[in-house]
Amino acid sequence: MAFKDIHPHAPVHLLVVPRKHIRSVNDLAEEESMVLTRMLWIGKSMAEKHGIKKSGYKLLFNVERGGGQVIFHLHLHVLGGW
Numbered sequence: 001m002a003f004k005d006i007h008p009h010a011p012v013h014l015l016v017v018p019r020k021h022i023r024s025v026n027d028l029a030e031e032e033s034m035v036l037t038r039m040l041w042i043g044k045s046m047a048e049k050h051g052i053k054k055s056g057y058k059l060l061f062n063v064e065r066g067g068g069q070v071i072f073h074l075h076l077h078v079l080g081g082w
Contacts, residue, residue, distance in 0.1 A: 002042055012078070017073065024063055026063060026064060
């Protein structure tokens with residue numbers, strides 16, 4: 001699923017979140033690698049839907065507290081619109 005971040009850091013700031021609970025990239029099992037592929041495709045699709053595909057955007061995973069992760073459910077940030 002994808003939705004707007006409630007504390008945006010960009011004009012367009014979306015989160016792509018799998019329905020299955022996975023705590024962090026560090027907790028992914030090899031057999032779950034398709035979860036990341038699907039999240040990237042959804043991120044790309046959301047960039048197009050929100051009009052930032054051509055101007056450019058960032059796809060970002062924060063991993064663990066030291067990497068900026070504060071919500072411990074795997075999610076992908078889609079940022080753009082500057």
